[in-house]
Amino acid sequence: MKTLSDLLAEGVAGRRVLVRADLNVPLDGDKITDDGRVRASVPTIKALADAGARVIVTAHLGRPKGEPDPKFSLAPAAARLGELLGTEVPLASDLVGPSATSVVGALTDGGVVMLENVRFDARETSKVDAERAELADELASFADAFVSDGFGVVHRKQASVYDVAQKLPAYVGGLVEAELGVLKKLTDDLERPYVVALGGSKVSDKLGVIANLLSKVDRLLIGGGMAYTFLKAQGHEVGTSLLQEDQLDQVKGFLAEAEKRGVELVLPVDVLVTAEFGNVEHDVVAISDIPADKMGLDIGPKSRELFASKLADAKTVFWNGPMGVFEIETYAGGTRAVAEALVKSEAFTVVGGGDSAAAVRALGLPEDGFSHISTGGGASLEYLEGKELPGISVLES
Ligand SMILES: Nc1ncnc2c1ncn2[C@@H]1O[C@H](COP(=O)(O)OP(=O)(O)O)[C@@H](O)[C@H]1O
Numbered sequence: 001m002k003t004l005s006d007l008l009a010e011g012v013a014g015r016r017v018l019v020r021a022d023l024n025v026p027l028d029g030d031k032i033t034d035d036g037r038v039r040a041s042v043p044t045i046k047a048l049a050d051a052g053a054r055v056i057v058t059a060h061l062g063r064p065k066g067e068p069d070p071k072f073s074l075a076p077a078a079a080r081l082g083e084l085l086g087t088e089v090p091l092a093s094d095l096v097g098p099s100a101t102s103v104v105g106a107l108t109d110g111g112v113v114m115l116e117n118v119r120f121d122a123r124e125t126s127k128v129d130a131e132r133a134e135l136a137d138e139l140a141s142f143a144d145a146f147v148s149d150g151f152g153v154v155h156r157k158q159a160s161v162y163d164v165a166q167k168l169p170a171y172v173g174g175l176v177e178a179e180l181g182v183l184k185k186l187t188d189d190l191e192r193p194y195v196v197a198l199g200g201s202k203v204s205d206k207l208g209v210i211a212n213l214l215s216k217v218d219r220l221l222i223g224g225g226m227a228y229t230f231l232k233a234q235g236h237e238v239g240t241s242l243l244q245e246d247q248l249d250q251v252k253g254f255l256a257e258a259e260k261r262g263v264e265l266v267l268p269v270d271v272l273v274t275a276e277f278g279n280v281e282h283d284v285v286a287i288s289d290i291p292a293d294k295m296g297l298d299i300g301p302k303s304r305e306l307f308a309s310k311l312a313d314a315k316t317v318f319w320n321g322p323m324g325v326f327e328i329e330t331y332a333g334g335t336r337a338v339a340e341a342l343v344k345s346e347a348f349t350v351v352g353g354g355d356s357a358a359a360v361r362a363l364g365l366p367e368d369g370f371s372h373i374s375t376g377g378g379a380s381l382e383y384l385e386g387k388e389l390p391g392i393s394v395l396e397s
């Protein structure tokens with residue numbers, strides 16, 4: 001792979017460089033609640049700008065439906081990036097239309113601009129190669145080189161991650177390089193017991209990784225929104241909790257496979273349930289007593305103790321996905337318990353994912369209490385399960 005250093009060594013003054021960043025930050029209205037991904041994107045962008053490049057940043061925010069939606073505007077991210085760089089970062093109001101053309105045209109050496117949310121264009125995430133290639137051509141027409149620095153999206157075969165790298169001289173960015181360097185330690189010569197803790201809400205995406213993880217880990221802890229498909233597969237009522245009904249059979253297979261392989265699969269034994277998402281009134285119930293009209297929004301006190309005890313003797317830990325809806329204090333206890341267990345641990349500990357990293361910071365835990373805080377959840381998991389990451393393999397080819 002050609003690296004950012006190679007590009008800088010070639011000389012970038014006056015060249016237009018398209019940088020794919022992951023600026024998918026959590027928002028409360030238009031306020032960024034955790035700017036970790038913006039901060040993580042700064043070094044690569046700054047290095048290019050300082051070397052006189054004309055930097056064009058492209059990124060996504062959330063999962064809009066392939067058309068403009070003001071709720072998912074990158075305006076807060078552009079403003080924050082500008083603050084961190086100490087220079088204004090103009091945001092085009094479109095991706096490859098007249099506004100983008102004019103904003104890019106006005107770029108001067110050392111300047112940085114941003115294109116509006118790349119997922120406002122349905123071609124970005126299209127399964128049709130030709131559609132993605134067409135958008136990639138349009139993005140590439142703005143630039144002379146491409147730097148792939150959005151680690152959180154390198155597992156996505158999307159136009160701004162994969163296809164555009166085939167249209168321009170492409171380089172791996174500093175953030176992606178650094179992230180891969182740390183994750184490699186979790187695949188080469190790792191110390192055991194190796195424990196992976198999974199939670200969060202991207203259940204259908206992340207259930208898939210478990211099949212391969214079962215051959216690598218000694219223990220798998222499942223909490224957050226991930227737990228309920230497992231509990232249901234074991235025959236429990238899960239009420240209105242997050243459930244991936246269509247993957248129940250697959251999950252039953254995981255339960256059997258874990259047993260066969262001697263992998264300890266640890267599920268919650270109690271949960272906090274409530275009638276409506278966001279309600280703070282709740283009950284603590286055993287997993288055999290989840291009412292049909294309630295949903296589980298956090299793991300309960302006994303589960304917190306159990307999970308902490310299962311992390312205590314680990315020598316290597318990877319954690320992705322909050323154990324509950326930590327954004328609401330009432331449901332933050334499970335995530336806090338797991339995070340605190342990792343801070344206490346002597347193990348090599350990696351936490352990955354936009355929300356998991358945000359949770360660590362929101363709960364006031366010391367960032368240096370972890371060996372590494374990764375900007376990518378799904379991307380890290382797919383790397384750890386040994387899957388080829390399209391955004392990386394395209395840079396190698
Ligand atoms: N039991 C649950 N029910 C619904 N949502 C949950 C539950 N537990 C955690 N979550 C939510 O999961 C989200 C994060 O999931 P995800 O995106 O998979 O994590 P990450 O960004 O760290 O990879 C958080 O917004 C959190 O509120």
Ligand SMILES: O=C(OP(=O)(O)O)[C@H](O)COP(=O)(O)O
Nearest residue numbers: 024152153353354376377378379
């Ligand atoms: O937030 C992200 O991933 P993560 O929640 O797995 O860390 C990335 O920005 C990728 O977003 P996507 O899962 O909508 O493709």
